[in-house]
Amino acid sequence: MSNSTRMWISLLGGCVFCLFVDGCGKAKKEDVAFSGASAPTASAPKIYSMEDVDKELKEGQVVMSSAHENIRAFFQSHANYQVCKDMESFTVAVVRNSKVDKHADDIYIVARYNRDGTIGAMDVGPPQFSVSDLTSYCK
Numbered sequence: 270m271s272n273s274t275r276m277w278i279s280l281l282g283g284c285v286f287c288l289f290v291d292g293c294g295k296a297k298k299e300d301v302a303f304s305g306a307s308a309p310t311a312s313a314p315k316i317y318s319m320e321d322v323d324k325e326l327k328e329g330q331v332v333m334s335s336a337h338e339n340i341r342a343f344f345q346s347h348a349n350y351q352v353c354k355d356m357e358s359f360t361v362a363v364v365r366n367s368k369v370d371k372h373a374d375d376i377y378i379v380a381r382y383n384r385d386g387t388i389g390a391m392d393v394g395p396p397q398f399s400v401s402d403l404t405s406y407c408k
Contacts, residue, residue, distance in 0.1 A: 314369040317349070322364060322376050322393050337386045350378070353407035358382055361406040377403045 315321075326332070329343040337360075344352045344362055354361040360380045366373035374395035383389040396403045 315349075316366045316369050316373050317364045317376055319376060319393055319395075322378065326378070326391075326393070331380075331391075332388070333391065334387045337382055337388075340380055340388065351407065357386075361403060363403075363407045375407075377407070379403065 325347065326343070329339075329347070331340050331343045337357075340360055341355065344350050344360075349364055350362050351365060352360065352362045359382060360378075362378045364376040364378075367375050374397075377392075377394065377396055377399065379392045379399070380388050381390040392399065
């Protein structure tokens with residue numbers, strides 16, 4: 270074999286070797302990326318405080334004199350809130366903190382509507398802050 274043929278075979282062999290080594294390196298990197306060791310950890314479920322709920326309601330434009338449709342849209346777009354009762358006169362919703370920690374209080378939102386459909390009164394708090402039995406609405 271001539272020297273130029275040997276050189277081409279060596280060059281071709283080196284390229285094939287590099288491609289093989291690089292391909293194996295990528296496979297190992299992908300395996301590491303999908304392993305549990307380097308994967309980002311999922312955030313722990315949040316326990317909402319009354320301040321958190323108040324803040325989210327205000328950011329969602331659910332304030333006094335807001336329309337009934339605003340509060341419906343807010344609850345539809347926020348999966349952490351469960352609407353228990355939605356009537357013309359009032360809405361009861363809950364954030365289930367007890368699903369995250371059995372010792373945590375659930376936070377209830379009660380909105381009472383004026384005759385024109387705007388929010389006339391709104392209470393946010395755990396069920397023991399209410400004179401009515403809010404838990405009966407959210408079974």
